[in-house]
Each structure stands twice: as C-alpha cells, then as structure tokens.
Amino acid sequence: MTFKSKKDGLFSTIILGTNGFLILVLIFLFSNKTIDKNDVFPIIILLATIIFTLWLFFGTYYELSKESGLVYHCGLIHGKIKLERISEIVKGKTLWVGFRPATSRNGLIVKYDKYNEIYISPQSNETFIKKILELHSAIKITE
Template identity: 65%
Template structure:
C-alpha cells in the first residue's frame, strides 16, 4: 500500500520561499546583465538546487508490504526497512535531528533495530499504523 507524505504549511512556505528567492536572484542577474558568460555555471547550480528542493517536496512517499517492508522515497534519498526489524512507532511527535524523509511535522518516528530511527510523515498516521500493525502486530505504538 502506498502513502503520500503530508505537506504542512511551514514546510511548504520554506520550500516555496527558498525556491522563489533563488529563482528571483537568477532572473534578476540575467535581466540586469550582471551575469557574464563565465558566470553561467552559477545559474546551473541555482537551478539544480531549485530542482532538488522541488523533487524532495513532491517526490516523498512511503510504501508498505509484507515482502519489501517499509520503503521510503524522498527525492534522491530512498531506502527499505523490513517490517520485522521495526520495534516501536512514536505517533504525533517531530524528530528534529536525524534522517527525515518527510515534509511535515507531527508524523511518526519509526524505531528499528537497536538504536536506529527514521522520521516519516504519511498523510494519515492512523491509516499507516493500522496497515503496519496488520503486517507486524508486535510493534509497540507510543503517543
């Protein structure tokens, strides 16, 4: 089952704000003629950062299945965690430090193995938890 990532207003404002700012700088440099031909590499760099941020924003999702486990994708970052390795899920918290393939706050902190954790933000935490408990009922859910 696939789950899209929830997008909250704070994350949306940050991504759209940074991209608008970077795009504005690039366009103003070109229009005003301040950018010489030898400086066009900065334009490529700015457009690459804009592309990466939009890829992270629109390309974040999660997939759950018994065979593959939890598959997460966030732009160029992706990975897989077997459902059997997941020990606990903390609901409604935000992980500010660590790996966060997420686009929202108040998501899920998934703890797996002994000390590893990952923060995800499916559109509905309850639906995700219900589905993962179908696959492994021994996962501890904490609020």
C-alpha cells in the same frame, strides 16, 4: 500500499519561499542581459538547487508491503526497512535531529534494530499505523 508525505505550512513556506527567492535571483540575472561565462556556474547551481528542493518536496512518499517492508523515497534518499526489524512507532512527535525523509511535523518516529530511528510523515498517521499493524502486529505503538 503507497502513502504520500504530508506537507505542513512551515515546511511549505521554507521550501517554496526559498525557491521563490532563487527564481527571482535567476530572473534578475537573465533580465540583466549581460550574462557572461562567469555567470554560468552560479546559474547552474541555482537551477540545481531549485530542482532538488522541489524534488524533495513533491517526491517524498512511503510504501508498505509484506515483502519489502517500509520503503521510503525522498529525492535521492531512499531505502527500505523490513517489518520484522521495526520494534516501535512513536505517534504525533517530531524528530528534529536525525534521519528525516519527511515534509511535515507531527509525524511518526519509526524505531528499528537496536538504536536506529527514522522520522516519516505520511498524510494520515492513523491509516499508516493501521496498515503496518495489519502487516506486522508485533510493532508497539506509543503516543
């Protein structure tokens, strides 16, 4: 089952506001009409930054299955965690430091192995927890 990532106002404002500013910079560069070879590298960097951040924003999702476990995708970042490795899920908290393939606050902190944790933000925490418990009922859920 696939779960899209929830997008909250803070994250949306930061990503879309930053991209809007970068697009304005690009428009200013192109409206100048005197683009020389020294402008090519900054234009490529700006375009790459815009594309990458939009990819992170719109391309973040999670998959759950018995065979693969929890699979996360966030732009270039992707990976999988077998369900047997997950020991606990902390609900409704935000992980400010650490590994965060997420686009929202108040998501889920997934603790696995001995000391590892990952923060995800499915659109519905309850639906995600219900599905993961169907697949592996030994996972502890903490509020």
